[in-house]
Amino acid sequence: MEKRVTLKIDKITEEALNIKTFTFKHALGAEPGQFIMLTDFEGGEKPFSISDCTKEEFFITVKRIGEFTARLFQKCVGDFVSIRGAYGSSFFISKNKVLLVGGGYAVPTFYFFAKVLLEAGADVTLINGARTKDEHVFADRFRELDIKVINVTDDGSFGEKGTAVDIAQKIMSQDKFDFLYASGPEMMMKALQDVIGDLNYEFLFERYMKCAIGICGNCTMDPLGLRLCVEGPVLPKEKIELLTEFGKYHRDASGKRITF
Numbered sequence: 171m172e173k174r175v176t177l178k179i180d181k182i183t184e185e186a187l188n189i190k191t192f193t194f195k196h197a198l199g200a201e202p203g204q205f206i207m208l209t210d211f212e213g214g215e216k217p218f219s220i221s222d223c224t225k226e227e228f229f230i231t232v233k234r235i236g237e238f239t240a241r242l243f244q245k246c247v248g249d250f251v252s253i254r255g256a257y258g259s260s261f262f263i264s265k266n267k268v269l270l271v272g273g274g275y276a277v278p279t280f281y282f283f284a285k286v287l288l289e290a291g292a293d294v295t296l297i298n299g300a301r302t303k304d305e306h307v308f309a310d311r312f313r314e315l316d317i318k319v320i321n322v323t324d325d326g327s328f329g330e331k332g333t334a335v336d337i338a339q340k341i342m343s344q345d346k347f348d349f350l351y352a353s354g355p356e357m358m359m360k361a362l363q364d365v366i367g368d369l370n371y372e373f374l375f376e377r378y379m380k381c382a383i384g385i386c387g388n389c390t391m392d393p394l395g396l397r398l399c400v401e402g403p404v405l406p407k408e409k410i411e412l413l414t415e416f417g418k419y420h421r422d423a424s425g426k427r428i429t430f
């Protein structure tokens with residue numbers, strides 16, 4: 171198990187409505203697509219993707235949803251939390267022409283990944299989607315990278331109007347890509363899979379995680395029994411095509427199936 175470390179929050183940035191980035195000065199040594207488990211010592215431990223990681227610091231970007239994230243949102247610079255990780259699989263690093271399709275709070279992990287892809291020499295196009303302008307994140311940060319960005323909102327309040335999948339379908343009909351990566355709501359990725367054709371891809375999945383080290387079995391995906399905390403959260407096309415629960419159901423803390 172990766173060593174647990176207690177860290178001071180170094181910086182907090184308001185990104186959008188109910189979305190904040192927390193920066194920590196710590197050499198995490200993570201790969202893009204991986205996640206950490208974080209606790210505030212007040213009950214529970216939750217997974218969060220790494221949205222940037224350098225030699226000196228890393229950050230996570232959190233959407234306030236329920237009790238745990240609401241508590242995190244009350245933290246100030248200088249407060250302490252404890253983390254373990256980084257855990258899980260990471261994205262394949264292509265050196266070719268790639269399309270990243272992201273939605274909502276799952277987009278920031280592509281900031282870290284886009285930087286690594288650029289270092290590898292890839293030609294990167296990103297579709298950065300959200301439901302509305304208020305929920306759209308990281309437009310300024312992505313603008314500073316040498317990548318092509320298409321901002322999209324469902325209601326047209328920022329960037330192009332439509333879903334990230336609508337725009338991905340349009341772009342793929344106009345241009346040829348070597349690889350596609352997606353990170354976002356599962357139904358977005360399911361819809362994307364239906365229009366992707368022969369293109370090779372990887373998707374970043376989320377399932378309810380407890381141990382994050384492959385012991386409890388809460389994050390397994392049918393029918394392969396893939397433990398998303400170990401074999402995922404990034405899965406390749408050949409495994410995703412075998413998943414019978416993709417886009418159909420996930421499990422809650424007790425393991426009970428919840429339909430999407």
Ligand SMILES: Cc1cc2nc3c(=O)[nH]c(=O)nc-3n(C[C@H](O)[C@H](O)[C@H](O)COP(=O)(O)OP(=O)(O)OC[C@H]3O[C@@H](n4cnc5c(N)ncnc54)[C@H](O)[C@@H]3O)c2cc1C
Nearest residue numbers: 216217218219231232233236237238239376377378379403
């Ligand atoms: C690999 C991975 C990466 C993630 N990355 C991010 C991220 O970068 N930013 C972000 O805001 N959120 C991320 N999440 C989701 C985040 O863990 C949940 O939003 C958070 O745990 C909600 O906790 P809560 O108490 O505030 O809400 P709750 O009311 O407890 O839960 C709201 C919803 O959050 C999800 N959730 C709750 N607990 C867990 C858990 N232990 N494991 C997985 N999902 C859970 C469930 O879908 C649940 O219905 C990620 C989840 C996974 C599995």
Ligand code: FES
Nearest residue numbers: 380382386387399
């Ligand atoms: S969270 Fe326990 S096996 Fe994955």
